[in-house]
Amino acid sequence: MNKHYFLASLEYHLAPMPEPRRSEIVKEYEDYFAYGIQAGRAEEEILQELGDPVARASAILNKSWSTEYRPYSDARGGYADSTYDASDASQGTYSASPGYDAGPGYAAAAPWSPPAPRSDFARKLGVLVLLGFLNMILLPIIASLWAALLGFGAGALGAIAAPLAAGLDWFMNGEFFPAKLFIAFGATGIGILMAVAFYYLAKAWIHVNSLYFKWNVHLWRGRN
Numbered sequence: 001m002n003k004h005y006f007l008a009s010l011e012y013h014l015a016p017m018p019e020p021r022r023s024e025i026v027k028e029y030e031d032y033f034a035y036g037i038q039a040g041r042a043e044e045e046i047l048q049e050l051g052d053p054v055a056r057a058s059a060i061l062n063k064s065w066s067t068e069y070r071p072y073s074d075a076r077g078g079y080a081d082s083t084y085d086a087s088d089a090s091q092g093t094y095s096a097s098p099g100y101d102a103g104p105g106y107a108a109a110a111p112w113s114p115p116a117p118r119s120d121f122a123r124k125l126g127v128l129v130l131l132g133f134l135n136m137i138l139l140p141i142i143a144s145l146w147a148a149l150l151g152f153g154a155g156a157l158g159a160i161a162a163p164l165a166a167g168l169d170w171f172m173n174g175e176f177f178p179a180k181l182f183i184a185f186g187a188t189g190i191g192i193l194m195a196v197a198f199y200y201l202a203k204a205w206i207h208v209n210s211l212y213f214k215w216n217v218h219l220w221r222g223r224n
Contacts, residue, residue, distance in 0.1 A: 003033050003043055006053045013057030025060060127220055135216075142209065149205060153198040159191025 007030055014022045029050070036046045050056060166184040 001047060001053075003047070006047060006050065007033075009053035010057050013054055014060060016061060123222060124220065127222075131216055131219065138212075142212075145205065149198070149201060152194065153202070156191050156194035156198050159187045159194060162187035162191065 007026055010029060011022065011026045014025060017025070032050075033043065033046055037043060162184040163181065166180050169180070
């Protein structure tokens with residue numbers, strides 16, 4: 001069972017409850033999932049806390065005539081004048097206190113089954129065309145920026161290695177020029193600064209690329 005199954009089952013079994021109250025309750029549970037996930041909780045943990053949607057809908061219907069029911073009030077849906085059998089939670093059973101009136105118009109809902117999945121072909125085809133055109137424009141730009149960034153990094157590495165090049169020139173030609181060595185060490189300092197700048201630029205650019213890739217995947221999959 002996932003969040004969508006829970007919410008759809010809850011809404012189905014709240015059918016005896018008139019609108020707009022039914023939609024308000026379902027929206028409250030939807031927000032409860034959103035806030036929990038935003039706070040770092042796993043969807044499975046929230047589902048385990050809320051329990052069986054059939055039992056929860058029964059509890060809401062039994063109490064809706066006298067008490068406002070919220071997902072934040074009680075993880076198991078229990079009240080002072082009602083009993084919830086945890087051993088029967090997987091079977092979706094709820095028993096009210098003796099003599100408790102479920103309220104006017106209450107009728108047990110028929111067994112619920114999840115709706116058949118809808119074809120997502122048309123949406124994915126449209127997204128594929130959109131991403132195709134978009135990436136035809138952006139991917140060459142991204143590749144060019146990567147090339148420029150790597151060229152900058154290579155320049156930083158070359159500047160850092162300038163004293164080594166000066167020493168190699170001295171060894172090969174047998175001539176030593178102090179000015180060349182001074183310039184080489186100056187280039188090394190500049191190269192170190194370039195290397196630091198390259199590190200932060202590369203880190204930021206990798207993050208931007210990661211966000212762009214995730215956006216492509218999210219757009220392809222659609223809303224979860």
